[in-house]
Amino acid sequence: MSAVVDTHGHGHAHDGHGHHDQHGSYGGIMRWVTTTNHKDIGTLYLWFSFTMFMVGGGMAMAIRLELFEPGIQFFNPDLFNQFTTMHGLIMVFGAIMPAFVGFANWQIPMMIGAPDMAFARLNNWSFWLLPFAASLLIISFFTPGGAPGVGWTMYAPLTVQMGVGMDLTIFAVHLLGMSSILGSINIITTILNMRAPGMTLMRMPLFVWTWLITAYLLVAAMPVLAGAVTMSLTDRHFGTSFFNAAGGGDPVLYQHIFWFFGHPEVYIIALPAFGVISQVIPAFSRKPLFGYASMVYATSAIAILSFIVWAHHMYTVGMPVQGQLFFMYATTLIAVPTGVKVFNWVATMWKGSLSFETPMLFAIGFLFLFTLGGFTGLVLSLVPIDIQLQDTYYVVAHFHYVMVAGALFAAFAGVYFWLPKWTGRMYDEKLGRIHFWLTMIFFNMIFFVQHFLGLAGMPRRVPDYPLMFETWNKISSIGAFGFGLTQLLFLYIVLKTIRHGEKAPQLPWDGADSLEWTHLPTPVPYHTFETPPVLK
């Protein structure tokens, strides 16, 4: 997450250009614009992701502020809907996904003993599409009619009623999709072609495995989303009727297409998180990952199943009973491989030699809360219960347990875990632990009570609510403000590490055993593995 210390790791130049150990030909800002170095690009992704996390988080604060008590206090319902929509889109596409692509960029080449990503220039472009996409999303607020207030799912035909902000959002989704697809092709090619001799597929660190599978999910799912939003675009402007019954279309078709992307998307976000956790838990248990092979199989099984369960997001659209039963059975089946993963992580800790530095705290927090989110997922997979809970705060609570306690906790674990390797400096352990505990407490304060709100019947995406929901909403809002402030502490910790952190030892975590720890100096030089490592 910072400028890489320019250590002259490998003396022999063999690229014939004479500047291989510098930051390219440019300095200053142009270094970052033109960089093709996987570490620089990883850094860009991570900082971009954190910026978007703050923007999306600001919108979440606005939402919780309005919901602090019944009545309309701060934002009119239109603006409120715009906030919920953009909060969702920015967090999913701007914060979480780029964070894990950032980890992929930094870690995959080092973990498989490759000098860089396969397509270095493409890698630069994959990143630089993102700021433009994010700008489109934010500019949409300032267009006539404002940003779209349709929810991040952008259901037709509500999209047809929106102003030009909707078009900007559609183009932003196109750009984000291009970025993801290009990044994925790069990751697949790198993993399949650039592993060091001896690094067989079944010796790869699990993080690499989860990203290989995720990249395939992205390549398969993102074009489907692009198709869905393009159809919305032509329905809006070119007189088509894909989602308009009056012209022979069907609004529900949009939902089928969207969720055919949307459910794999859940695992696009979750699988790399699983990967990070699978690196962190063994390192702090000082014990090899339990059931490596079954982890790989379970991840693949989850990925395949994720393509045949999409309509469990749509039990209330009125599909035939056979359809409901099929999607219910297929969805519950996902509990099996997911269970295997949780059991494997617990078994990894069992009889280990555990220590609880910040990365491990976040990993255990992940394990605990993600499993809770998994259980509410099982509850929601059952058609009759889901029909009671669909579009209520129960669903909001459920997916935040998966997205925040799942993906975000894993991202924090990853940052604390690898920050010493990347920067050569240690973070402040005490502050790290405070960050964890505050995050943990405030997270549950926001979202645990939302289960109750959903059970009691509070609809999601409403700017105002009946009086019986007031207490839980107050608690949830207070939690949200605390959670938001706590993340400023994270920014402080990272900046402090980069500027004043103590020098990190060569191997800060004695249980870590992948190539970046065992074969590379700390901090890692700008160019690594120009000659492939020798694996026993």
Added chain:
Amino acid sequence: MARKPARGIATWTHAAFAAVCGIAYSGMALALEWNLRPAGSKLAADIHELHEYVMILCTVIFVGVFGVMFYSVYAHRKSKGHKAAQFHENTTVEILWTVIPALILVGIAWPTTRVVIAQKDTSNPDLTIKVTGYQWKWGYDYVKGEGEGISFISSLTTPREQIENRAPKGENYLLEVDNEMIVPVGKKVRMLTTAADVIHSWWVPAFGAKQDAIPGFIRDLWFKAEETGTFRSQCVELCGKEHGFMPIVVKVVTQDEYTKWVGEKMKLIAAAADDPNKQYTLDELKKRGEQVYAKNCVACHQATGKGSPPAFPPLDGSKVVNGPKEKQIETELNGVVKNGAPTAMVAFGKQLNDVELAAVITYTRNSWSNKTGEAIQPGEVKALRK
């Protein structure tokens, strides 16, 4: 059969957490809700039981798995000097923890499937009501069964002052409407859902009934309320700016009360359509009369007023139509009886109301070559009714 779900482990876990939060925020109003709303139908009760059952299973598994993990966190610490074992696989254990969860899932899927099938069975309803989602209100049409023909729009009555915090909020803030949907208790009600603009979703939690309302398509759901009372809810699909302000209120009443309500509603509808005490102008009556004529008279007397003699005499130039109005009104009201037997000219007094009769009489007296220039008022028809 238990109507309210048993308080299972899951509920107590909720309650315990709620209590902790309650203590922490004891300064706040503690009208805390932490479970599904009380069931008002067997279907909802079944769903509640299913939820309890799954929550108990989940809680047991959760406690089991994390009991093991936290034991490990407690006992296998490096700070306690615990040395790490180096095992990393065990085929037996791995097969077990794949197969056992799969079996548990079968145990969940079996009872759930029965409820899914029951929930989808909308056959043989006693009453069918179509609900249409509009931005941002609901329209109800009673399309089949007792009350057929009743139709009304139901919109929020919470005043803007309350929403904008200029007045204290009422008990049913955001959950009150001008026209509640009324249904009889113990009767199977089939709801047809559709929408006029964007997707909405109609939901009554107490009945376990939720169905998206999709523009251009009809979907359905059913419920059978088991107790009388008022059940409140809201639209649950984002439908634009005022999505949070289109409540659903269903009032379940006894059969007798329902019949009475239908009767009153029918009268009101008839009254709203035609006001017999109003003085109408000649043009209003002629315009309305043309419609009534087209519906009731044209088959026999023809659009030209020439009729099809001899069975169906012409009205154009007719002595009755151009004669004293009382005679024509009586003819229309009571029909024509020839030789003690009713003719095709039936007693329209039983089919048409005073306004319709006044209108159609006015129409015939001022059409074709008939030029009496008289406007017959509903009151005149009423006066001659027996």
